[in-house]
Amino acid sequence: MKPKPKRVPTRKILDILAQMYPDAHCELEYRNPFELLIATILSAQSTDRQVNKVTAGLFAKFPTPDSFLTLTEAELAEHIRGLGLFRNKSKNILKTCEILVEKYGGEVPQDREKLEALPGVGRKTANVVLSNAFGIPALAVDTHVQRVANRLALADSENVLETERQLMKRVPRAEWSDTHHRIIWHGRRICSARSPKCHQCDLHPYCWYGKQVEPVKK
DNA sequence: ATCCCGAGGG
DNA sequence: CCCTCTGGAT
Secondary structure, eight states, X not given: OOOOOOOOOHHHHHHHHHHHOTTOOOOSOOSSHHHHHHHHHHTTTSOHHHHHHHHHHHHHHOOSHHXXXXXXHXXXXXXXXXXXXXXXXXXXXXXXXXXXXXXXXXXXXXXXXXXXXXXXXXXXXXXXXHHHHHOOOOOOOOHHHHHHHHHTTSOOOSOHHHHHHHHHHHSOGGGHHHHHHHHHHHHHHTSOSSSOOGGGOTTGGGOHHHHXXXXXXX
8 A cells, every 4th residue: 555645635724724814804905896906906016004004095085986087197106106116006007997987987897807907907906806895706816825825735836827726626615715815814924935933833733835944843 | 037116124 | 235015017
Protein backbone atom coordinates (compact mmCIF):
# COMPACT_ATOMS: atom_id res chain seq x y z
CA MET A 1 0.00 0.00 0.00
CA LYS A 2 1.24 3.42 -0.88
CA PRO A 3 1.15 6.05 1.82
CA LYS A 4 -1.68 8.43 1.12
CA PRO A 5 -0.63 11.89 0.11
CA LYS A 6 -2.11 13.67 3.05
CA ARG A 7 -3.72 16.89 2.10
CA VAL A 8 -5.60 19.02 4.58
CA PRO A 9 -9.32 18.83 3.89
CA THR A 10 -10.72 22.13 2.60
CA ARG A 11 -13.50 21.77 5.15
CA LYS A 12 -10.97 21.90 7.97
CA ILE A 13 -9.40 25.10 6.69
CA LEU A 14 -12.78 26.75 6.13
CA ASP A 15 -13.97 25.84 9.61
CA ILE A 16 -10.90 27.29 11.27
CA LEU A 17 -11.15 30.46 9.18
CA ALA A 18 -14.79 30.79 10.23
CA GLN A 19 -13.79 30.38 13.83
CA MET A 20 -10.99 32.95 13.51
CA TYR A 21 -13.06 35.54 11.66
CA PRO A 22 -16.76 34.99 12.43
CA ASP A 23 -17.58 38.59 11.58
CA ALA A 24 -15.49 39.11 8.47
CA HIS A 25 -17.09 41.55 6.07
CA CYS A 26 -16.29 44.11 3.42
CA GLU A 27 -14.36 46.95 5.02
CA LEU A 28 -14.94 49.45 2.26
CA GLU A 29 -17.61 51.93 3.35
CA TYR A 30 -20.62 52.30 1.04
CA ARG A 31 -24.35 52.85 1.18
CA ASN A 32 -25.45 51.50 -2.19
CA PRO A 33 -24.16 49.60 -5.24
CA PHE A 34 -22.89 52.77 -6.90
CA GLU A 35 -20.76 53.74 -3.94
CA LEU A 36 -19.40 50.22 -3.66
CA LEU A 37 -18.50 50.22 -7.34
CA ILE A 38 -16.60 53.49 -7.05
CA ALA A 39 -14.93 52.50 -3.78
CA THR A 40 -13.80 49.23 -5.32
CA ILE A 41 -12.36 50.93 -8.39
CA LEU A 42 -10.51 53.24 -6.02
CA SER A 43 -9.20 50.34 -3.95
CA ALA A 44 -6.73 49.12 -6.58
CA GLN A 45 -3.26 49.09 -5.09
CA SER A 46 -4.49 51.10 -2.13
CA THR A 47 -5.52 50.24 1.41
CA ASP A 48 -9.21 50.25 2.25
CA ARG A 49 -8.39 52.65 5.06
CA GLN A 50 -7.10 55.23 2.59
CA VAL A 51 -10.07 54.62 0.31
CA ASN A 52 -12.55 55.19 3.15
CA LYS A 53 -10.76 58.37 4.08
CA VAL A 54 -11.25 59.68 0.55
CA THR A 55 -14.78 58.43 -0.10
CA ALA A 56 -16.21 59.84 3.13
CA GLY A 57 -15.98 63.36 1.79
CA LEU A 58 -16.41 62.44 -1.85
CA PHE A 59 -19.73 60.61 -1.51
CA ALA A 60 -21.11 63.33 0.74
CA LYS A 61 -20.68 65.87 -2.06
CA PHE A 62 -21.17 63.56 -5.04
CA PRO A 63 -23.58 60.73 -4.21
CA THR A 64 -24.66 59.77 -7.74
CA PRO A 65 -23.21 59.20 -11.23
CA ASP A 66 -24.83 62.43 -12.41
CA SER A 67 -23.17 64.43 -9.67
CA PHE A 68 -19.77 62.93 -10.53
CA LEU A 69 -20.27 64.14 -14.09
CA THR A 70 -20.26 67.75 -12.89
CA LEU A 71 -16.55 67.21 -12.17
CA THR A 72 -13.69 67.47 -14.64
CA GLU A 73 -11.07 64.77 -14.74
CA ALA A 74 -8.59 67.06 -13.00
CA GLU A 75 -11.07 68.02 -10.29
CA LEU A 76 -11.93 64.44 -9.46
CA ALA A 77 -8.23 63.57 -9.49
CA GLU A 78 -7.70 66.24 -6.88
CA HIS A 79 -10.35 64.68 -4.62
CA ILE A 80 -8.71 61.25 -4.80
CA ARG A 81 -5.11 62.39 -4.81
CA GLY A 82 -4.42 60.54 -1.57
CA LEU A 83 -4.66 57.24 -3.45
CA GLY A 84 -2.24 55.59 -5.82
CA LEU A 85 -2.96 55.57 -9.57
CA PHE A 86 -5.23 58.56 -9.06
CA ARG A 87 -5.10 59.88 -12.63
CA ASN A 88 -6.13 56.56 -14.15
CA LYS A 89 -8.84 56.16 -11.56
CA SER A 90 -10.25 59.62 -12.16
CA LYS A 91 -10.46 59.04 -15.89
CA ASN A 92 -12.00 55.59 -15.51
CA ILE A 93 -14.55 56.65 -12.93
CA LEU A 94 -15.85 59.51 -15.04
CA LYS A 95 -16.17 57.29 -18.10
CA THR A 96 -17.89 54.68 -15.98
CA CYS A 97 -20.35 57.28 -14.68
CA GLU A 98 -21.08 58.39 -18.23
CA ILE A 99 -21.93 54.83 -19.21
CA LEU A 100 -24.04 54.28 -16.11
CA VAL A 101 -26.09 57.37 -16.92
CA GLU A 102 -26.35 56.85 -20.66
CA LYS A 103 -26.91 53.11 -20.79
CA TYR A 104 -28.28 52.06 -17.43
CA GLY A 105 -30.36 54.97 -16.17
CA GLY A 106 -27.80 55.81 -13.53
CA GLU A 107 -27.98 52.35 -11.97
CA VAL A 108 -25.23 49.76 -11.56
CA PRO A 109 -25.96 46.74 -13.78
CA GLN A 110 -26.27 43.38 -11.99
CA ASP A 111 -24.47 41.61 -14.76
CA ARG A 112 -20.87 40.48 -14.95
CA GLU A 113 -20.30 41.30 -18.60
CA LYS A 114 -21.81 44.74 -18.31
CA LEU A 115 -19.77 45.43 -15.21
CA GLU A 116 -16.52 44.27 -16.78
CA ALA A 117 -17.20 46.45 -19.80
CA LEU A 118 -16.95 49.52 -17.57
CA PRO A 119 -13.52 51.18 -17.71
CA GLY A 120 -11.48 50.44 -14.59
CA VAL A 121 -13.64 47.43 -13.78
CA GLY A 122 -12.08 44.01 -14.21
CA ARG A 123 -13.01 40.61 -12.94
CA LYS A 124 -12.05 41.24 -9.35
CA THR A 125 -14.04 44.47 -9.05
CA ALA A 126 -17.03 42.92 -10.81
CA ASN A 127 -16.95 40.00 -8.39
CA VAL A 128 -16.84 42.32 -5.38
CA VAL A 129 -19.86 44.27 -6.62
CA LEU A 130 -21.87 41.20 -7.65
CA SER A 131 -21.23 39.51 -4.35
CA ASN A 132 -21.48 42.36 -1.85
CA ALA A 133 -24.02 44.65 -3.49
CA PHE A 134 -26.29 42.11 -5.18
CA GLY A 135 -25.80 38.88 -3.26
CA ILE A 136 -24.76 37.03 -6.39
CA PRO A 137 -22.18 34.36 -5.45
CA ALA A 138 -18.72 35.27 -6.68
CA LEU A 139 -15.21 34.82 -5.38
CA ALA A 140 -13.01 37.82 -5.97
CA VAL A 141 -9.34 36.96 -6.07
CA ASP A 142 -7.20 39.93 -5.15
CA THR A 143 -3.65 40.12 -3.89
CA HIS A 144 -4.62 38.80 -0.44
CA VAL A 145 -6.72 35.91 -1.66
CA GLN A 146 -4.09 34.95 -4.21
CA ARG A 147 -1.36 34.87 -1.60
CA VAL A 148 -3.28 33.25 1.26
CA ALA A 149 -5.09 30.64 -0.82
CA ASN A 150 -1.79 29.46 -2.24
CA ARG A 151 -0.03 29.43 1.11
CA LEU A 152 -2.83 27.30 2.56
CA ALA A 153 -2.76 25.02 -0.50
CA LEU A 154 -6.39 25.85 -1.23
CA ALA A 155 -5.01 26.78 -4.63
CA ASP A 156 -1.82 26.20 -6.56
CA SER A 157 -1.41 28.83 -9.24
CA GLU A 158 0.30 32.12 -9.97
CA ASN A 159 -2.67 33.12 -12.08
CA VAL A 160 -5.57 34.82 -10.30
CA LEU A 161 -8.23 33.48 -12.64
CA GLU A 162 -6.98 29.95 -12.17
CA THR A 163 -6.86 30.49 -8.40
CA GLU A 164 -10.47 31.64 -8.56
CA ARG A 165 -11.47 28.50 -10.46
CA GLN A 166 -9.72 26.24 -7.98
CA LEU A 167 -11.32 27.99 -5.02
CA MET A 168 -14.78 27.87 -6.56
CA LYS A 169 -14.31 24.17 -7.08
CA ARG A 170 -13.28 23.49 -3.50
CA VAL A 171 -15.42 25.95 -1.55
CA PRO A 172 -19.19 25.42 -1.41
CA ARG A 173 -20.95 28.15 -3.37
CA ALA A 174 -22.95 29.32 -0.37
CA GLU A 175 -19.66 30.08 1.41
CA TRP A 176 -17.88 31.98 -1.36
CA SER A 177 -18.64 35.41 -0.01
CA ASP A 178 -17.79 34.70 3.63
CA THR A 179 -14.68 32.79 2.64
CA HIS A 180 -13.54 35.67 0.48
CA HIS A 181 -13.80 38.12 3.37
CA ARG A 182 -12.26 35.73 5.87
CA ILE A 183 -9.25 35.13 3.65
CA ILE A 184 -8.81 38.87 3.20
CA TRP A 185 -9.01 39.50 6.93
CA HIS A 186 -6.53 36.71 7.48
CA GLY A 187 -4.21 38.16 4.87
CA ARG A 188 -4.33 41.54 6.56
CA ARG A 189 -4.15 40.51 10.17
CA ILE A 190 -1.91 37.43 10.21
CA CYS A 191 -0.92 36.02 6.83
CA SER A 192 0.61 39.24 5.58
CA ALA A 193 2.82 39.39 2.52
CA ARG A 194 5.84 40.33 4.59
CA SER A 195 6.66 38.61 7.88
CA PRO A 196 3.41 36.67 8.40
CA LYS A 197 2.57 36.03 12.07
CA CYS A 198 2.61 32.25 11.86
CA HIS A 199 3.26 32.01 15.60
CA GLN A 200 -0.21 33.32 16.34
CA CYS A 201 -2.03 31.53 13.54
CA ASP A 202 -4.59 28.85 14.33
CA LEU A 203 -4.02 27.43 10.86
CA HIS A 204 -0.34 26.83 11.43
CA PRO A 205 -0.73 23.07 12.04
CA TYR A 206 -2.42 22.76 8.65
CA CYS A 207 -0.27 25.15 6.66
CA TRP A 208 2.48 23.92 4.42
CA TYR A 209 3.84 27.41 3.91
CA GLY A 210 3.89 28.15 7.63
CA LYS A 211 5.99 25.09 8.27
CA GLN A 212 8.61 26.51 5.94
CA VAL A 213 8.56 29.95 7.47
CA GLU A 214 8.35 28.85 11.06
CA PRO A 215 8.86 25.16 11.71
CA VAL A 216 6.86 23.64 14.56
CA LYS A 217 8.74 23.88 17.80
CA LYS A 218 9.50 20.80 19.82
C1' DA B 1 5.64 42.61 -19.56
C1' DT B 2 4.86 47.33 -18.32
C1' DC B 3 2.75 51.32 -16.70
C1' DC B 4 0.18 53.96 -13.31
C1' DC B 5 1.33 56.02 -8.21
C1' DG B 6 0.52 58.04 -3.12
C1' DA B 7 0.35 56.60 1.78
C1' DG B 8 1.86 53.77 5.31
C1' DG B 9 4.73 50.31 7.55
C1' DG B 10 9.05 47.89 8.63
C1' DC C 1 15.43 52.91 2.20
C1' DC C 2 12.16 49.06 0.20
C1' DC C 3 7.74 46.64 0.16
C1' DT C 4 2.82 46.48 0.00
C1' DC C 5 -1.92 47.89 -0.58
C1' DT C 6 -9.15 44.16 -2.05
C1' DG C 7 -5.99 45.94 -10.27
C1' DG C 8 -6.80 47.10 -14.85
C1' DA C 9 -5.52 48.50 -19.49
C1' DT C 10 -2.20 48.48 -23.08
